[in-house]
Amino acid sequence: MLKIDQLKASIEGKEILKGINLEVNAGEVHAIMGPNGSGKSTLSNIIAGRDEYDVTGGSILFNKEDLMELEPEERAHLGVFLSFQYPIEIPGVSVTNFIKTSINETRKAKGLDPMPAKEMLKMMREKMELLEMDRKFLNRSLNEGFSGGEKKRNEIFQMAMLEPKLAILDETDSGLDIDALRIVANGVNKLKSEDNAVIVITHYQRLLDHIIPDVVHVMLDGRIVKTGDKTLAYELEEKGYDWIKQELAETV
Amino acid sequence: MSDENKMLEEVTTSEYKYGFYTDVENDAIPAGLSEEVVRLISAKKNEPQWMLDWRLNAFRKWSKMKEPNWQKVNYVKPDYEAITYYSAPKKKVGPDSLEEVDPELLKTFERLGISLEEQKRLTGVAVDVVVDSTSVATSFKEKLGELGILFMSMGEAIQEYPDLVRKYLGTVVPPADNFFAALNSAVFSDGSFCYIPKGVRCPMELSTYFRINAAGTGQFERTLVIAEEGSYVSYLEGCTAPQRDENQLHAAVVELIALDRAEIKYSTVQNWYPGDKEGKGGVYNFVTKRGICHESAKISWTQVETGSAVTWKYPSCILKGDNSIGEFYSVAVTSNRQQADTGTKMIHIGKNTKSTIIAKGISAGESDGSYRGLVKVMKNAKNARNFSQCDSLLMGDKCGAHTFPYIEVKNDTAKIEHEATTSKIGEDQIFYCKQRGLGEEEAIALIVNGYVKEVLNQLPMEFAVEAQKLLEISLEGSVG
Numbered sequence: 001m002l003k004i005d006q007l008k009a010s011i012e013g014k015e016i017l018k019g020i021n022l023e024v025n026a027g028e029v030h031a032i033m034g035p036n037g038s039g040k041s042t043l044s045n046i047i048a049g050r051d052e053y054d055v056t057g058g059s060i061l062f063n064k065e066d067l068m069e070l071e072p073e074e075r076a077h078l079g080v081f082l083s084f085q086y087p088i089e090i091p092g093v094s095v096t097n098f099i100k101t102s103i104n105e106t107r108k109a110k111g112l113d114p115m116p117a118k119e120m121l122k123m124m125r126e127k128m129e130l131l132e133m134d135r136k137f138l139n140r141s142l143n144e145g146f147s148g149g150e151k152k153r154n155e156i157f158q159m160a161m162l163e164p165k166l167a168i169l170d171e172t173d174s175g176l177d178i179d180a181l182r183i184v185a186n187g188v189n190k191l192k193s194e195d196n197a198v199i200v201i202t203h204y205q206r207l208l209d210h211i212i213p214d215v216v217h218v219m220l221d222g223r224i225v226k227t228g229d230k231t232l233a234y235e236l237e238e239k240g241y242d243w244i245k246q247e248l249a250e251t252v
Numbered sequence: 253m254s255d256e257n258k259m260l261e262e263v264t265t266s267e268y269k270y271g272f273y274t275d276v277e278n279d280a281i282p283a284g285l286s287e288e289v290v291r292l293i294s295a296k297k298n299e300p301q302w303m304l305d306w307r308l309n310a311f312r313k314w315s316k317m318k319e320p321n322w323q324k325v326n327y328v329k330p331d332y333e334a335i336t337y338y339s340a341p342k343k344k345v346g347p348d349s350l351e352e353v354d355p356e357l358l359k360t361f362e363r364l365g366i367s368l369e370e371q372k373r374l375t376g377v378a379v380d381v382v383v384d385s386t387s388v389a390t391s392f393k394e395k396l397g398e399l400g401i402l403f404m405s406m407g408e409a410i411q412e413y414p415d416l417v418r419k420y421l422g423t424v425v426p427p428a429d430n431f432f433a434a435l436n437s438a439v440f441s442d443g444s445f446c447y448i449p450k451g452v453r454c455p456m457e458l459s460t461y462f463r464i465n466a467a468g469t470g471q472f473e474r475t476l477v478i479a480e481e482g483s484y485v486s487y488l489e490g491c492t493a494p495q496r497d498e499n500q501l502h503a504a505v506v507e508l509i510a511l512d513r514a515e516i517k518y519s520t521v522q523n524w525y526p527g528d529k530e531g532k533g534g535v536y537n538f539v540t541k542r543g544i545c546h547e548s549a550k551i552s553w554t555q556v557e558t559g560s561a562v563t564w565k566y567p568s569c570i571l572k573g574d575n576s577i578g579e580f581y582s583v584a585v586t587s588n589r590q591q592a593d594t595g596t597k598m599i600h601i602g603k604n605t606k607s608t609i610i611a612k613g614i615s616a617g618e619s620d621g622s623y624r625g626l627v628k629v630m631k632n633a634k635n636a637r638n639f640s641q642c643d644s645l646l647m648g649d650k651c652g653a654h655t656f657p658y659i660e661v662k663n664d665t666a667k668i669e670h671e672a673t674t675s676k677i678g679e680d681q682i683f684y685c686k687q688r689g690l691g692e693e694e695a696i697a698l699i700v701n702g703y704v705k706e707v708l709n710q711l712p713m714e715f716a717v718e719a720q721k722l723l724e725i726s727l728e729g730s731v732g
Contacts, residue, residue: 048687052679072686081687088684092702101698102688109689141702158688 001026001197002047002166007058009046016042018222019058024166027194031208031233032201034219035241040201041085043219044168048082049075062166077109079165079196083155083172090142095154096124098142099161106162127160131187148175156184160191167191168199173207185210205237218244284333287311290438293338297407297441300414310427310437317431323593324622324654327536327562330501337439337472396454401485402447403458406474409445416447420478424507424542424570432503432564433540436472440505443474448483448514457712459488473504479514479549488715490521500525500535502560508543508551512573515550516543519711520567521719523726524559526590534561534590541565547573547602554710556719557584557594558726566624568597571605571633578607581707583719585726586619586651595625595656600636600666609640612704615651616727622654629666636666644674645703647696647727697724 007020016039024030034040046053047060049072060067067075090098104114115123128135131153143151152172159167169188173181188198188211200211208216208230216233218226218241226232226244236244281292290311294304319329396403402413409417427437448454479485489506502524510516518541527534537560543551553567569578580596598607613621621644629636644653655672677699685695700723701708708716 050683071691072683073689073691076687076689084684084687088678088680090681090684090699090702092705093698098688098698101690101694105691105694106689162688 001063002199003059003061004047005059005061007043007046007060008056009042009053010056011042011053015056016053016222017046020222020224022217022224024197024199026165026197028214029192029198029200029211031213031216031230032199032219032224033203033216033233033236035203038219039222040219041170044082044170044199044201047075047168048072048080073105074109076162077106081159081162081164081167083152083159083167083169085170085174087143087146087151087155089144089146091144093142094139095142095157096138099124099158102158103161123161127157130160130190131157132183133157149177149180152176153180153184156187160187163191163196165196166199167196168201170201171203172200173202173204181207182210205233208233220244220248281336281338283336285311285335285337285439289337293439293441296338297410299410302414302418303410306422306427307438310434311439313428314431314434314438317428317434319431323564323624324620324656325562325564325591325593327591330536332435335501338441396456399452399455400449401452401454402445404445406440406443406445406476409476413445413447416478417445417476420476420507420509421474422507424509424544425505425540430540432538433505436474436503436505436540440472440474443476443504445475446477446485446487448479448485450480451482452480453483454485457486457488457715459490471500471502471504473502473506475504475506476509477507477516477518478509479511479516481511482513483511484515486517486519486712488519488521488712490523490715490718502535502537502539504539504541506539506541506567508541510543510545510549510551510576512547513549514546515552517552518543518554518567519715520553520555520557521711521715521722522555522557522559522563523722525561526559526588526726527561529588535559536561537563537565539565541567542570542597543568543578544570545573545576545578545602545605548575549573550577550579552579552581552710553596554581554707555583555594556704556707556711556722557582557592558722560592561590563590563592563594565594566596568599569607570599570601571607571636572601573605574602575604576602577605579710580607580609580611580625581710582611583614583704583707583723584611584621584623585614585616585723586621587616587647587726588619589617590619592620593622593624595623597626597628598638600627600629600633600638603632603634604636605633606637607639609638609642610706611640611642612707613642613644613653614647614700614703614727615644615653616647618650620652620654622656624656624658626658626660627668628659629661629663629668631662633663634665636663638666638668640668640670642670642672643703644672645700646674646676693724696727700724700727 002024004020004022007017009017020043032040042053046055055068062078062080100120107114133153143154146154152175172184176184185207192198200207200213213230216228216230217224225248287308290307294307425433428434446458477487508516508518524535524537545551551569555567557563567580571578578598584592584594586592595611596609609625611623613623615621623642625640627638627640640657642655646653653674657670659668661668677696681699682695685698690698701720708719711719
């Protein structure tokens with residue numbers, strides 16, 4: 001589904017990604033772990049199409065389409081979804097209106113008519129139940145005055161509504177208490193299928209207790225330096241990142 | 253230029269989409285202004301002597317006045333000798349049905365998406381259409397007549413209800429109030445007159461579409477709305493203008509009189525031709541709008557200003573009666589090289605008077621938008637309350653937004669609150685929307701609509717839809 005080859009990127013002349021290789025297949029959950037500043041968020045932003053980075057080399061293919069040739073909204077229409085680390089406030093635009101616009105713009109791009117209101121409301125009700133959200137939520141201004149946890153839950157709600165092929169969860173666990181974490185993870189698990197894939201970006205093991213990854217990658221200084229199964233996450237939790245750094249130094 | 257700016261520029265520099273004009277024969281008098289011209293206008297309209305005297309008095313005062321220049325706008329002052337002060341379509345005035353209306357005009361309205369037929373059928377709005385200073389279509393008059401509501405052109409009102417006009421005309425905006433009001437008082441050609449009898453709640457929104465439609469013709473509309481004790485009326489005013497090369501002056505005067513316990517809601521969507529990308533051409537919109545509230549009366553102004561090269565406009569409320577209420581809700585959009593200096597004045601005279609001001613400015617391109625507002629609390633206005641909120645939204649980094657709030661309080665029981673914010677449409681917000689599948693234009697439209705929602709909510713439903721469309725068009729570009 002997603003194939004990243006030798007991706008290099010910099011911002012203001014500073015190289016942040018130094019050759020990323022990553023392959024994610026449908027039905028898989030990948031976790032990318034790593035300390036602050038290792039380039040995890042840069043990677044997710046570049047996949048989604050944020051243009052403040054200079055991509056200096058490599059390629060990103062999504063179902064064989066070259067993502068680098070596409071606008072962010074075109075990538076979204078193909079089914080790429082990014083759950084933002086810091087969701088953005090849009091005053092005066094209700095959650096309902098935002099999701100409605102989002103779904104219908106995506107449908108328009110596919111040549112479909114807008115989703116009938118009744119169908120959309122039904123879907124919203126179901127997904128809200130899944131994420132144990134209050135109905136009042138729908139009428140609030142998007143992310144305005146939301147607590148950290150509410151913002152993250154709202155991201156997952158949007159994901160549930162948009163049913164993407166590839167969901168990238170950028171530190172969705174930060175700002176969530178234990179209960180919210182369980183609810184959000186539960187939602188993600190229920191939405192998982194053979195046809196879609198999830199990339200979970202996180203510092204901590206705790207989210208991975210709930211969303212079990214098939215593959216765990218460790219990112220350090222702009223590179224994926226180690227890849228393993230879920231046991232790698234436990235190892236990291238226990239020992240930190242220093243041992244990997246050491247291992248690397250020894251290989252060099 | 254950063255990508256964000258490039259993109260913003262693209263979406264904020266679209267050409268004026270309503271740039272066409274209708275070919276209707278005109279009956280115009282020669283350009284220039286003199287006592288003779290004033291007499292000629294009055295004679296053409298077959299006015300009584302008192303009306304002519306009133307005009308002449310205004311003209312003499314105007315002749316001694318100077319064009320103001322304290323507002324934060326730059327423009328080439330109009331050549332008042334080059335303006336034609338009267339023009340009327342040659343077709344007979346006052347058709348009984350749409351079939352009698354010049355088909356060219358109907359076509360114009362259809363192109364604007366505001367065809368009379370549609371409006372009549374779908375909304376039940378009585379439309380008094382003002383094209384080139386003279387009313388050419390009046391509808392629903394009979395139905396309103398049953399309730400004793402008068403809704404007609406000012407010209408007709410002067411003929412048919414001279415006592416009412418004489419009693420109220422110029423009582424809120426005196427002829428010598430300011431340079432442009434004086435000019436209007438001398439040469440006003442037509443406009444709307446509306447009278448709601450005591451205790452009557454007007455069952456439909458009264459609506460007038462204005463349209464400048466002859467080269468070189470200044471437009472001097474005069475509107476008078478009188479709401480008798482305990483009555484209610486919602487009045488809509490909207491306009492679009494065809495593309496022009498030379499500047500057109502629009503100096504209207506609107507007077508609202510809300511007697512005891514009456515309520516007037518006055519909504520405007522203004523989309524005069526703003527000039528081209530270089531700021532050439534475009535309408536000068538210098539309007540005086542003011543209402544007076546008697547005891548427990550309420551006046552609410554809502555405006556969506558997207559057009560004009562230069563706008564200079566302060567819909568105001570004189571809260572004369574105790575417990576009266578004044579409201580001002582405004583969205584002012586400037587793009588390209590447009591300039592707007594707009595706001596309101598709330599004059600608290602009576603006790604327990606309340607006023608609310610919500611002003612939202614949107615500046616794009618190289619435009620300049622200013623909010624200028626005065627809240628004045630007089631000595632006897634015990635317990636006056638005001639809440640003001642002035643927000644500015646900037647698009648790109650070449651535009652400007654300014655806020656000039658003036659507060660004068662002469663009674664220490666007054667409570668005045670003022671809030672102001674300035675924000676920019678951020679790359680973050682746009683990227684967030686794009687990630688969710690919205691294109692650039694949709695993203696900006698969504699963000700802008702969210703920003704102005706509080707004001708648009710004040711508009712009647714069908715008008716809010718049109719206002720939203722206008723906002724999108726004025727900020728729309730070549731993208732997509």
